[in-house]
Amino acid sequence: MIDNLKWDSKFFKRKIGELKITPEFSHKINAAIKKAKADSFKYIICKVHPHQTAFIRILESLGFYLSDIGVTLTVDIDKLLNKAVYKDSPMIKAIRVANLKDIYMLKKMIKSFFLESRFYNDPFFSKEEADKLYQTWMENSVKKKAADIVFCIPDVGFITCKKNVTNIGEIGLVGVKKDFRGKAVGTALMKEAITWFKSQDINLVSVRTQLKNIDAMNFYLKLGCYVKGYDIVFAKIL
Ligand SMILES: CC(C)(COP(=O)(O)OP(=O)(O)OC[C@H]1O[C@@H](n2cnc3c(N)ncnc32)[C@H](O)[C@@H]1OP(=O)(O)O)[C@@H](O)C(=O)NCCC(=O)NCCS
Structure with a gap:
């Protein structure tokens, strides 16, 4: 019922788990929490479908708190590339593939970038841990462990691209x-990423x-x- 999230536990140096349970078994959550405590878990998450309102109330009554609401957006590559109107940034010419020598610059730049994310807002994580998480994610992306390619404009911006198993x-x-936002730089990076995906026979x-x-929601919707x-x-938190 509680999966050990091994990567997270190792990274944050505290045992982290995910409660996997369907609403019809919600009467078993208390016992699962007790077992998790006995097994030295320090923090557990539970992913919920938005329509499971009764289940959400049960979780809240057991001390769970809202940590994150994520939105997944998709885009059809051809539709995006054929879209006529784009502001073009002069920065587009400076976009290049990031290499190992860029890791220091990218890690410096990414610090405190994703302040809206779960890791900067959930009281279980410190700001230093959140910074380190994103820095590690970036490093692993450039090293091709967490992404296939990273594009960057040094000291201005970046984008990481990964092909998943379902293509x-x-x-x-x-x-x-911050100083460069609202000047179509993000759009230029997205176009570069989308063009690369297209070259990899990816359509979505x-x-x-x-x-x-x-900002991000408007950015993606505008695209x-x-x-x-x-x-x-x-x-x-246990
Ligand atoms: C999201 C982000 C990458 C956008 O980059 P950007 O270079 O500012 O984006 P662009 O200038 O290309 O903007 C394109 C469109 O996005 C929307 N947009 C971007 N920033 C916006 C803001 N602050 N408020 C409202 N709309 C915004 C606008 O519709 C804009 O088009 P317009 O200028 O014609 O109105 C940037 O805000 C950022 O780095 N945010 C912090 C990191 C982050 O949250 N990343 C996404 C997490 S998944």
């Missing part, structure tokens, strides 16, 4: 430094963000992405 392209991290691209990340679904993450 859907995933944008993992996309960001533009998916990206997940937070519902409360208004022609549409909302595919959303997910809710509840959490409990």
Whole structure:
């Protein structure tokens, strides 16, 4: 009933688990929490479908709190590339593939970029841990462990691209430094990523963000992405 999230546990140096349970077995959650405590878990999450309102109330009554609302958006590559109107950024010429020498610059830049994410808002994680998580994600992306390719404009922005097993392209991290936002740099990075996915015979691209990340939501919607679904993450500190 509780899966050990091994990568998370190792990274955060505390045992982290995911409660996997369907609403009809919600009477077993209390026992599962007790067992998790006995097994030294320090934090558990439970992913919930938005329509499971009764189940959500049970989780809340057991001390779970809302940790994240994620939105998954998708875009059809041809539709996006054929879209006529784009503001073009002069920065587009500076976009290049990131290499190992860029890791230091990218890790410096990514610090405190994703302030809307779960890791910066859930009290279980410290700001330092959240920074380190995104820095590690970036490093692993450039090293091709967490992504297939990373494009960057040094000290301005970046985007990471990954082909998943079902041949859907995933944008993992996309960001533009504050001073350069609203100047079509993000759009230029997305176009570069989409063109690369197209060269890999991928037709559909998916990206997940937070519902409360208004800038990102507007950014993706303006690009022609549409909302595919959303997910809710509840959490409990043990
Ligand atoms: C999301 C982000 C990458 C957008 O990059 P950007 O370079 O500012 O985006 P663009 O200038 O290309 O904007 C394209 C469109 O997005 C929308 N948009 C971007 N920033 C916006 C903002 N602050 N408010 C409202 N809409 C915004 C607009 O519709 C804009 O088009 P317009 O300028 O013609 O109105 C950038 O805000 C960022 O780095 N945010 C922090 C990191 C992050 O949250 N990344 C996404 C997480 S998954």
